[in-house]
Amino acid sequence: MNISYKGQITFSQFINEHSQVITPLPEWAQVDKTLIEYYKLMVIARQFDNKAIALQRTGQLGTYASSSGCEAIDVVTASLMSKEDVLVPYYRNHVMQMIRGMKLSDILLYWGGDERGNSTAAQAEDLPNCVPIATQCLHACGIASAIKIRDQQRATVCMLGDGATSKGDFPEALNVAGVWQLPVVFIINNNQWAISVPRSLQSIAPTLAQKALGAGIRGEQVDGNDVVALHQSVEQALQRARDGKGPTVIEAVSYRLSDHTTADDATRYRPPEALKSGWEKEPIKRLRDYLHAQGWWQENNETEWLQQATQQIQEAVDEYLETPPQPVSSIFDYLYADLPAQLSKQRDIAVSRSQNQGQQQNHKEAQS
Numbered sequence: 001m002n003i004s005y006k007g008q009i010t011f012s013q014f015i016n017e018h019s020q021v022i023t024p025l026p027e028w029a030q031v032d033k034t035l036i037e038y039y040k041l042m043v044i045a046r047q048f049d050n051k052a053i054a055l056q057r058t059g060q061l062g063t064y065a066s067s068s069g070c071e072a073i074d075v076v077t078a079s080l081m082s083k084e085d086v087l088v089p090y091y092r093n094h095v096m097q098m099i100r101g102m103k104l105s106d107i108l109l110y111w112g113g114d115e116r117g118n119s120t121a122a123q124a125e126d127l128p129n130c131v132p133i134a135t136q137c138l139h140a141c142g143i144a145s146a147i148k149i150r151d152q153q154r155a156t157v158c159m160l161g162d163g164a165t166s167k168g169d170f171p172e173a174l175n176v177a178g179v180w181q182l183p184v185v186f187i188i189n190n191n192q193w194a195i196s197v198p199r200s201l202q203s204i205a206p207t208l209a210q211k212a213l214g215a216g217i218r219g220e221q222v223d224g225n226d227v228v229a230l231h232q233s234v235e236q237a238l239q240r241a242r243d244g245k246g247p248t249v250i251e252a253v254s255y256r257l258s259d260h261t262t263a264d265d266a267t268r269y270r271p272p273e274a275l276k277s278g279w280e281k282e283p284i285k286r287l288r289d290y291l292h293a294q295g296w297w298q299e300n301n302e303t304e305w306l307q308q309a310t311q312q313i314q315e316a317v318d319e320y321l322e323t324p325p326q327p328v329s330s331i332f333d334y335l336y337a338d339l340p341a342q343l344s345k346q347r348d349i350a351v352s353r354s355q356n357q358g359q360q361q362n363h364k365e366a367q368s
């Protein structure tokens with residue numbers, strides 16, 4: 001039976017930007033365990049991000065899309081997903097991939113332009129990063145449709161940005177998700193920018209979540225810097241999807257604290273005061289101050305965790321930098337299951353050239 005959603009868009013927030021509780025906390029958030037886990041993972045995400053940008057700036061990584069500002073959204077969602085659920089990520093969801101079992105060194109390899117980094121062996125059915133905007137929304141519906149046909153209790157999670165909601169693929173995906181009651185959760189990281197296009201020029205709808213209503217599906221808006229609000233919405237949406245109770249759109253309101261990517265310079269279009277306000281609301285400091293106030297996280301915990309996180313990331317960087325490059329001919333290995341004859345010939349030429357180069361190199365080394 002189709003369940004057409006006739007409710008309103010709600011906004012939820014439990015811990016505000018001043019780290020004050022403004023809505024009574026659910027039971028799980030009245031003890032430290034999960035909140036500390038979320039905090040620790042967000043710190044890793046931010047450290048990884050800083051390191052990746054430094055690698056790019058020193059010519060050791062390709063163009064990189066920062067996740068600074070969306071750590072809460074990604075950490076909470078990935079932590080609540082079960083192994084059986086399927087992640088359909090876009091290009092900012094590094095920490096989700098890490099939580100789903102991908103090695104940080106593989107994530108760096110991907111951003112270094114090496115297809116081996118796209119190996120999602122840990123979660124074989126998760127999709128790789130999607131760079132073409134919003135196309136992943138329809139892929140997610142395809143996967144959710146297969147799950148439904150097989151009568152499995154699994155959810156598909158589709159990540160996207162605010163700009164992606166303006167692409168035709170998004171309403172098409174919502175429509176089919178509604179009509180077929182697909183087990184899919186769309187999570188919009190509304191970081192207020194689509195490269196240089198601000199949210200105000202993206203859509204004049206007061207919320208992006210309300211786009212769900214046109215498709216008859218449930219839409220909610222949450223503070224995307226508040227792990228508690230995110231936890232509550234995402235947990236329920238995942239459960240509804242797994243129970244066959246239909247799709248959900250969650251608009252998580254956050255702020256992009258970085259340039260769009262390392263190929264961008266946001267100082268050319270973003271007012272400094274907007275960035276300052278973004279930093280005042282950001283998720284990591286907000287949770288740290290809350291944990292401090294509860295007496296659940298002290299300076300020594302912070303120092304120890306920063307050390308551990310730095311070491312974990314440095315190990316990943318070392319592994320990435322020590323990975324021998326692929327031969328040039330590998331460019332042919334990731335496009336087709338069966339290479340067309342013309343490309344097959346080109347591949348043979350590339351292979352024999354790299355073999356010749358290898359022989360010449362060996363010869364040189366033997367002579368010296």
Ligand SMILES: Cc1ncc(C[n+]2csc(CCOP(=O)(O)OP(=O)(O)O)c2C)c(N)n1
Binds near residue numbers: 132161256
């Ligand atoms: C189909 C398509 N059109 C244009 C682009 C170029 N492009 C890359 S990122 C981007 C903005 C996306 O903004 P948003 O969806 O808000 O995500 P954000 O990067 O802010 O997280 C655009 C237009 C693209 N990658 N794919």
